[in-house]
Amino acid sequence: MKYAGRLAAVAVVGALSLAACGTDNNSPAGSTSSAAATSAASGDSSLSGSINAAGSSAQANAIDQWKKDFQGANSGVSVNYQPSGSGAGIQAFIAGTVAFAGSDSALKEDEPTQADARCKTGKAINIPMVTGPxxxxxxxxxxxxxxxxxxxxxxxxxxxxxxxxxxxxxxxxxxxxxxxxxxxxxxxxxxxxxxxxxxxxxxxxxxxxxxxxxxxxxxxxxxxxxxxxxxxxxxxxxxxxxxxxxxxxxxxxxxxxxxxxxxxxxxxxxxxxxxxKTVETAKITGTGNDLKLEIDYATKTPGAYPIVLVTYEITCEKGLPAEEAKLVKAFLTYTASDAGQKALTDLGYAPLSGELLTKVRTAVEAIS
The missing domain is CATH 3.40.190.10 (Periplasmic binding protein-like II)
Structure with missing residues (x-):
């Protein structure tokens, strides 16, 4: 990709600014769920089964790479992702036919209530995984x-x-x-x-x-x-x-x-x-492990390109069936790991880094 060599460095700046607007979790970026990340990256023989997910086609290229890497390390797991569009993915999640939905916008209007009802014992959370201009x-x-x-x-x-x-x-x-x-x-x-x-x-x-x-x-x-x-x-x-x-x-x-x-x-x-530069002006508007972001499309920051989106993985913080929760947690732990985020740099995406990545890892760790 034309800009691949520059993506990682740029993402650090954007993520640090985003995090400054979020919660006060200041633990080091590598400390959260480090054991789980190592396990996911190296393979876990105890993992087996299928993860069904659907949604954003914007993140389809990222998911394809993550699937290849994760399944290569965990031969007993199959990740099935249907790039049906964000709206269809969210509806499939609410209906309980997928374990998580990929969406280029966070849950809104009546969707959180429906998604929380699907989670039964917990709430649905928006977890940003990648920035896509x-x-x-x-x-x-x-x-x-x-x-x-x-x-x-x-x-x-x-x-x-x-x-x-x-x-x-x-x-x-x-x-x-x-x-x-x-x-x-x-x-x-x-x-x-x-x-x-x-x-x-x-x-x-x-x-x-x-x-x-x-x-x-x-x-x-x-x-x-x-x-x-x-x-x-x-x-x-x-x-x-x-x-x-x-x-x-x-x-x-x-x-x-x-x-x-x-x-x-x-x-x-x-x-x-x-x-x-536009991502830098965004702020976290969700609470707890819900990391919904607000983007300033009318930014006046010099040199800022104004049309950006953040792709979220939407799933239950608590309430998925035990085996399903284990698989989703393992997969998202990998996607949020250093290896998972580094895999995005050749695909035209901006990886997460710094404080925002810490918050993402904390949210994934809470899945149960």
Whole structure:
């Protein structure tokens, strides 16, 4: 990956800032559940069975790598993850058909009550595992470095700006030779935390008339594609197309990424460093081992790329069947370990580190 060599260092900065806004657990990062992490990484002959999980396609590449490594060390365990989208994953978790859900947004509205009821003897918790910057990708041969403000993005994705030589786009790209090619705006057709974060960004920074949510607003129209991989493939296959996907999908598809204006009006290129500057402004709003984060999409921090998401693993702090809890705890202990987080650096993600990683490990240790 183009930025892989820089991801780990950037993540340290972002995670330290995040943690400063959280609880007052100041134990050393490596101290929590160190024995469990060592066991998970080296293999535990007592572990056997299957873990069923579903949700975020944004973290599918990470889960695939984690599955390979964890199952390689624990031959008796099978990890089955269905990248069905964050909304579907949460509903499957609430229904009790999966042990944990991957989601690009934390539980909200009536979901915590339903999830707590599924946990029976405990509560559901949001455990962040990886940061995934969201790229605005486009397919416009011969036009590099397109710059787009939140207002212009809102017009494009609300089907109000329909050609690449629209005056609004030309004003933000005065030196570009923009063609009159029709714009094909692709969005997620399935319920998605990526859509939730992208529409939260639009709502917080522009005149986007729709409420943010995992489901794309029908009134905005556009073309739908299921999963981040299909959005990326659709943009790659259609000249004039634009869409939103996580950085890993943008890099793997070799798509061009637009520069996006932050709250100060500065057009910023998406890099791990620029995304980390926005992550630095997030704060932990959950309590106890619930590590829900709040992101400032309108950040005015110089050099900050404003569209980022955090992928959570949502599971029961207490209340899973004993054998299921043992397997989930072992797997998430590995994903939160140094080895598990290091595995992300070649996949276009920003690993966790520092104080936030300590809090994540503490939350995983509490699973029973």
């Amino acid at each position: 969201v790229a605005v990708v486009y397919n416009l041969p011969g036009v590099d470095g397109v710059q787009l403000s939140p207002k212009t993005l809102a017009g494009i994705f609300n089907s109000k700006i329909t050609k690449w030589d629209d005056p609004a786009i030309k004003a933000e790209n005065p030196d570009a030779q923009l063609p009159s090619t029709p714009i094909q705006a692709f969005h997620r057709s399935d319920e998605s935390g990526t859509s939730d974060n992208f529409t939260k960004f639009l709502k917080a920074t522009s005149d986007w008339p729709h409420e943010p949510g995992k489901a794309w607003p029908a009134e905005a129209k556009g073309q739908g594609a299921k999963g981040s991989d299909q959005v990326a493939a659709s943009v790659k296959g259609a000249e004039g197309a634009i869409g939103y996907v996580e950085l890993s999908y943008a890099e793997n598809s070799e798509l061009q990424k637009a520069k996006v204006a932050n709250g100060s009006g500065e057009f910023v290129e998406l890099t791990p460093e620029s995304a980390a």
